[in-house]
Amino acid sequence: MNNKILSETSKPFLQFLETWQNELPRYNLVDVISHPERVAILSMDMVNGFCKAGALASPRVNALIPNICALFTTAWENGVRHIILTQDTHDPDAIEFEAFAPHCVRGTTEAETIIEFKELPFFDRMVIFEKNSISSNINTGLNVWIESHPEVDTWLLVGNCTDICVYQSALFLRLQANELRLRRRVIVAQECVNTYDLPVETAKALNIMPHDGDFFHTTFLYHMALNGVEVVQGFQR
Numbered sequence: 001m002n003n004k005i006l007s008e009t010s011k012p013f014l015q016f017l018e019t020w021q022n023e024l025p026r027y028n029l030v031d032v033i034s035h036p037e038r039v040a041i042l043s044m045d046m047v048n049g050f051c052k053a054g055a056l057a058s059p060r061v062n063a064l065i066p067n068i069c070a071l072f073t074t075a076w077e078n079g080v081r082h083i084i085l086t087q088d089t090h091d092p093d094a095i096e097f098e099a100f101a102p103h104c105v106r107g108t109t110e111a112e113t114i115i116e117f118k119e120l121p122f123f124d125r126m127v128i129f130e131k132n133s134i135s136s137n138i139n140t141g142l143n144v145w146i147e148s149h150p151e152v153d154t155w156l157l158v159g160n161c162t163d164i165c166v167y168q169s170a171l172f173l174r175l176q177a178n179e180l181r182l183r184r185r186v187i188v189a190q191e192c193v194n195t196y197d198l199p200v201e202t203a204k205a206l207n208i209m210p211h212d213g214d215f216f217h218t219t220f221l222y223h224m225a226l227n228g229v230e231v232v233q234g235f236q237r
Helices: 003-009 011-022 065-077 142-148 162-180 200-206 213-226
Strands: 026-028 039-044 082-088 127-131 154-160 185-194 230-232 234-236
Touching (some): 003 011, 039 065, 065 185, 082 142, 213 230
Parallel strands (some): 039 154, 082 127
């Protein structure tokens, strides 16, 4: 099927997708975290290398910071104590750099947590897991944390990128629960996740693959919902 035909045959679905996204519900955060000891917030890759500076830094991701900080603060004020940060901390010769430009190398400022998180009064109570791939669950310590906290049955996911690290973690948590027959909620709020944008013309000039941020953000939110992840617009506080 060529692109011209795809653009025609997929038009009804794309129109549906826009409507679906615009009509996402908004949850009351206090209700979601009514049993705070059973809630964990998982934040992915809110580091300088994706927010502030570097080859993969994106203004779309940087714009998430106020919403995520507000979520952290409200959750903490309501008793949530499990806030986990998984963060790219790559070896200088990381194999991932064959797919993505070098970024967040261990020991550089790119690999450091954003200052806005560090300035939160409870930052020292957060748990940080370094990762050397787009997966938060492979060789990071997160799986051990999950096993040692069986009471946690509600996960709120934030950060970037919607279609890469967030998607990987959401599907892992959802599919693991399915396999083990665990009652687990996995919730992703659109206003707290995003992905980068690389227009076609820019990508052509750089001889790399383009990445339409709006398309991939929406499509992967929908695919998470197809797999049982609760996708919402955001949280009423």
